[in-house]
Structure formats: C-alpha cells, structure tokens
Amino acid sequence: MIKKYFSFIVFILLSTSVFCGTAQRPKNIILLIGDGMGIPLVTASVLSMSNDQFKKIPTVGLINTTAADKLVTDSAAGATALSTGYKTNNGMIGICPDGKILTNIVEIAIKNKKSTGIVATSSVTNATPAAFLSKVESRKSEFDIAAQILNSKVDFLAGAGTDFFLPKELGGKREDGKNYVDSMKAKGYEYLSDTSKASTIIAQKKFFGLFGRSALSQGNQRSFTLGHLTKSAIQLLSKNRKGFFLMVEGSQMDWAADKNEKDYLFAEQRDFNSAIEEALNFAKKDKNTLVVVLGDHDTGSLGISSQDKETGELDVVWATRYHTANFVGMFSFGPSSNQFGGIQENSDVGKKLIRLIK
Ligand SMILES: [Zn+2]
Structure with missing residues (x-):
C-alpha cells in the first residue's frame, strides 16, 4: 500500500514537472550580448557602476566560448554558435566549417510567426549582428551581408552601417552604386538616421535605423543610449501576440578592451547596462519573457587591482590586447532561465534558445 502511494506521489511530481516545463516556455526571448564582456568586466560593473544590473539577475552560468578550429574564438564564430547552435571556424558566419549553411534563430522565430529585432552599437553588418541576419564565408564581406539583410525580414534593426548600405556618391562605401537604404x-x-531622434523612436511599422557609418559614437559621447534603442525595439516587437526574439549587442566593449582603454570600456559597459535594465523592466512586467545576458568571449583579461576609496574608481591591469579563452558569464531571468546555469558550450546555449523560440 505504501509502495503504491509512493508511486502515485512520484507520478504526480513527474507530471507536474513536465507540465510546468511546458507552461514555462517563454513567449519572448531577449538575448543581450556584451562583445568581449569577460567576467572581470561584470565584476567592474558590480563593484563600481551605479546602474549595475547583474546583481538583479538570479541565475548565473559560465560559457566555454571556444571555436571549432581555435581555442580562442573571434566574434564571428562566437555569434554563430549562439545564433545557430553550432560551432564554426573563426571568421565564418552562419556556415559550418564543411560549408553547410545553417539556420539561425531569427529565421526560426519568423517561421514561428514571431517578430524579430537586432540592435547593435557597431555596424549591423559587423560579425555579431551579422550572425543573426546572414551567412557568409568571411566576416569581412560586409557589403554582401548588407545585401542579405535586405531579405532578412527582421522587424526592428538599429545600429550603424551607412558605409555598407549607401553608394560612394551618397557618402557610403558601396562601389556597385546600389542604395540599400x-x-x-x-x-x-x-x-531614420537622425541621431537627435534616436532616444525617442516610436516605430509604427518595420524600422531601420542607421546612426553612424560603421559604429555608433562611444557610449558617453552620444545623446542616446543602447537602453533607448532597446526600449524602442521592445515597444514595436511586443505588439505581436505570438511573441518576439530580440538580440541586443553592446559591440564596443571589445574594441575598448582591444585598445586597453579603461574609460572607454567602462562607458560602454554602463551603456550596455542601460539595455539590460530595459530588458529586465519589460520582463518583470510581462512575466513571459526570458532575458539572457552573456559575453561572446573575454577580451583583454583585465585584472581589477585597486579602488579609490573616495571616487570608487577602479584601477586595472591588462593581460593582453586580444581575446582570451577565459570562460564568460551568463545571466538569465524569466521562464526557463533555470536551463542557463552551470558550465555550458556556447553552441548549447544557442541550441537551447532555438528550442525555446520554436
Ligand atoms: Zn566578440
């Protein structure tokens, strides 16, 4: 009798976990990628930034960022793992090392009638956003990536990139005379290209904003934040009752770390934090949105060595001017966030996101 009763309880528990798992699939996913955002940069945010968001996020994991062909990944292979669920060689976007073309999460979201958005502080043709919008053998093919973006069907696209969308006669760098704007x-x-209006975009239909030639101005040198763009993207995409997928990249932390420029780096992290804040605010109200914040790889491997007692300013030392294979952090909030703890391959994170958006 006791055995029977025990079996019944186990059955109920298993059933509940199955049903909860189904019920907890998120309607919306917001993926925020800090390019080059290693754990030291997250530490700097927590220790010194008034708009730090990481302490608000309950589930924490670590990611192994290695590429298919190299221990140290570049942004192309790193973003491809996240956007398609497969590791590829450095430099390649949306294509396997053997040449097989991969399907990305934006395409899958569109197939499932969800709205999609991509926001970056680099050109939208740069490696990370490109991995969500195109497939090319080489990340350097930014003119081809722009051509593929025309057919991507993405609903909200904002960043920089007039160099790649406009012909030379109109201030771009296209030599084929095409005007992709x-x-x-x-x-x-x-x-929209008017930066003075970028903080207050209220899109009524599909939106395309280019606010720079190949990059947005640095985080502390412009009149709008990545948070503003994120808020506008969410405002448009959340109109779809079937849900949405949004990828937001803080692109320039990597560039700042490449230069070992601390002030530039921290300004970029603060700008990225403004985007995380908008995503979390929406997710907390919506209760049906998964937010995942992660780095695509570490850059610079900085060490935090001391802090000014009065100003709170941090002193750092740098190990390198390039990427490293150090694990990066992954921070998640909302339905199914419990799937994003522990140590995971970047490609497995991509696979899980794709499974959840289906
Ligand atoms: Zn990167």
Whole structure:
C-alpha cells in the first residue's frame, strides 16, 4: 500500500514537472550580448557602476566560448554558435566549417510567426549582428551581408552601417552604386538616421535605423543610449501576440578592451547596462519573457587591482590586447532561465534558445 502511494506521489511530481516545463516556455526571448564582456568586466560593473544590473539577475552560468578550429574564438564564430547552435571556424558566419549553411534563430522565430529585432552599437553588418541576419564565408564581406539583410525580414534593426548600405556618391562605401537604404524603404521600412531622434523612436511599422557609418559614437559621447534603442525595439516587437526574439549587442566593449582603454570600456559597459535594465523592466512586467545576458568571449583579461576609496574608481591591469579563452558569464531571468546555469558550450546555449523560440 505504501509502495503504491509512493508511486502515485512520484507520478504526480513527474507530471507536474513536465507540465510546468511546458507552461514555462517563454513567449519572448531577449538575448543581450556584451562583445568581449569577460567576467572581470561584470565584476567592474558590480563593484563600481551605479546602474549595475547583474546583481538583479538570479541565475548565473559560465560559457566555454571556444571555436571549432581555435581555442580562442573571434566574434564571428562566437555569434554563430549562439545564433545557430553550432560551432564554426573563426571568421565564418552562419556556415559550418564543411560549408553547410545553417539556420539561425531569427529565421526560426519568423517561421514561428514571431517578430524579430537586432540592435547593435557597431555596424549591423559587423560579425555579431551579422550572425543573426546572414551567412557568409568571411566576416569581412560586409557589403554582401548588407545585401542579405535586405531579405532578412527582421522587424526592428538599429545600429550603424551607412558605409555598407549607401553608394560612394551618397557618402557610403558601396562601389556597385546600389542604395540599400532606398531598397529597405521600398520593402516597407521606416528609416531614420537622425541621431537627435534616436532616444525617442516610436516605430509604427518595420524600422531601420542607421546612426553612424560603421559604429555608433562611444557610449558617453552620444545623446542616446543602447537602453533607448532597446526600449524602442521592445515597444514595436511586443505588439505581436505570438511573441518576439530580440538580440541586443553592446559591440564596443571589445574594441575598448582591444585598445586597453579603461574609460572607454567602462562607458560602454554602463551603456550596455542601460539595455539590460530595459530588458529586465519589460520582463518583470510581462512575466513571459526570458532575458539572457552573456559575453561572446573575454577580451583583454583585465585584472581589477585597486579602488579609490573616495571616487570608487577602479584601477586595472591588462593581460593582453586580444581575446582570451577565459570562460564568460551568463545571466538569465524569466521562464526557463533555470536551463542557463552551470558550465555550458556556447553552441548549447544557442541550441537551447532555438528550442525555446520554436
Ligand atoms: Zn566578440
């Protein structure tokens, strides 16, 4: 009798966990990628930044960022693992080392009738955003990536990149004479390049914003934040009752760390924090949104060596001017966030995100 009763309890527990798992699939996913954001940078945020968001996020994991061909990944292979669930060689975007073309999470979200958005502080043709919008053998093919973006069907796209979308005569760098800004408008996109309006975008239809030639101004040198763009993206995408996928990249932490420039780096981290804040605010209210914040790899491997008692300013030492294979942190909030703890391969994180968006 006791045995029977025990079996019944086990059955109920198993059933509950199965049903809860199903019920807890998020309607929306917001993936925030800090390019080059290693654990030291997260530490710096927690120790010294008034708008730190990491302490608000309950689930923490670590990611092994290695590429298919190298211990130390670049942004192309790193973003491909996250956007497709497969590791590839450094330099390649959306394509396996053997040449097989991969399907990315934006395509899968669109197939499932969800809205999609990509926001970056680099050109939207740069490696990380490109891995969510295109497939190319070499990340250097930014003119081809722009051409593929025309057919991506993404609903909200904001960053920089007029160099790659406009012909030389109009201030771009395209030598084929094509004006892809006009092509995007012809596809129904509302286009904006006026940076003075970038903090208050309220998109009514598909939106395309380019606020720089190949990069946005540095985080502390512009009138709008990555948080503003994130808020505008969420405002448009959340109109879809079937849900959305949004990827937001703080692209320039990597560039700042490459230069070993601490002030630039910390300004970029503060800017990225403003985007995390918008994502968390929405997710807390919505209760049906998974937010995952992670780095694609560490850059610079900085060490925090001391702190000024009065100003709180941190002193750092650098180990390198390039990427490292150090694990990066992964911080998640919302339904299914419990799947993003422990030590995981970057490609497994991509696979899980894709499974959840289906
Ligand atoms: Zn990167």
